[in-house]
Amino acid sequence: MTQINTCLKRVFTIFNIFFAIVGGVIIALALLSQVLTNTGGRENLEGRTTGLIALYVVGAITMMIAILGAYGAHKESKVSLIVFLVCMVIGTLLMLRIGISTAMARPQIEGILESKFREFVPLDEASEDVKNMAESLQMTMHCCGLFSYKDWGNEIPDSCMCNPETEMDECQTINYRAFMLSGKTIYAKTCFSILMHYVILITDILLGVVFTLAILAVLGMVLSSVMIHQLRYPNRPTILLSVPAVFSPAPPKYQELHNPPIY
Template sequence: MAQINTCLKRTFTIFNIFFAIVGGVIISLALLAQFSTSFQEGGNLESRVNGLFGLYIVGAIIMVLAILGAYGAHKESRVALIVFLVCMVLGCLVMFRYAVPVAVMRPQVEGMMEEKFRNYLPLDENSEDVKNMADNLQKTFHCCGLFSYNDWKNIPESCKCNTEEEEEGKCQTVSYRYLMERSTSVYTQTCFPIIMHYFLLGFDIVLGVFFTLAILALLGMILSSVMIHQMRYPNRPPILLTVSTVFSTSPPKYEELYNPPPY
């Protein structure tokens, strides 16, 4: 005889299917990131490998837990459901442990990033890696300098506009000194706002993933707890709610009033 309510079992199965899809999406994002970064040379290769490895691990753990939960509900295995419950409790605590500090730090990110990037100025006097990074940003996003074209003592070619861009109003004419006074047309837009836009976008995505996983873990914890409770007390009779006699539709019963005799 089934010990778990059929509707609850189906709800828990649908939850685990969705949970497995989330794990598959995370693994797919890791594969996409690995494919897109495999053509890039240089950079911090070790940090990229560690990040991708972490995504693979998280996605695989989520899919294994989803399979474990679905198996426990289908077979009504108390051991599988208890293991699933423990993992959900730990997962919920870990996700909130990282999500809350990240959410608190969110308003301070732009100021911290600006302070960090101002240490790179002037760009000409920095390392080759920084100069190459700035050049690539300027070529990709059609911007000049991090905060201003004055971030360069000698304005590079990646800052300069072509005739078509000048006609579109994306450029400004500036003067700079390099052996003699010169003027050139450079991009009006600076690179730091673009960097912050994409950085905050990634920041918000990570924050959303943390809270989504925490909420899913909390929901899985509640569902598995209810099923374990039903398996522990399979023969408990259902609780029936009875309507009070105050709201009864039957006519009231009258009692004879007894008046004591006077003395």
């Protein structure tokens, strides 16, 4: 005999399908990131392995929780729903912790990254790995130098060169060396400013995703709690809407008296 409301069961199933899709998207993003970071000699990026493992774990856990919730609703398993509820409580607390910490750290991100990148300047005296990373950024983002083209000293690489015929809005002309009469045309934007734009954008997206997941986790808590309550009290009376007694027809207040005939 079905003990959980059919409509509630359907809503909860749709909720878990959406959760499973989110988990699949996270795993797909991890696969895409792994492919992209394997190209161009970037296999040894710092923190790459840890980040990929975290994405895989989060995606797998999300899908497992969604499957557990759908199974608990379909089979009306109290144990599965209780485990799902505990996972939702933990997930809500975790998402709120990450979201609040990220929101508080957001204004300090630029200063932290700037102090970190300042350690690589001047670029002409940096290690080969740093030079290769900087040149890769310059070719990809059409920029020159981390904070200025002067980061390269007198050794501005070809990756800074800009074609004024096709990239007129992105170019600037500088006097490369004091003894040279002709100038050099390089990219006007700096790489750090472009990097910061993407970092702030990713941070804002992360905040939106985290708080959205927190709201969904709260919704999952409510739905699973209601179903557990229905399973715990299966014989509860059904509350139906009825017309109040005041509107029901009342019995007559008096009856006509008939005197028996006298013979």
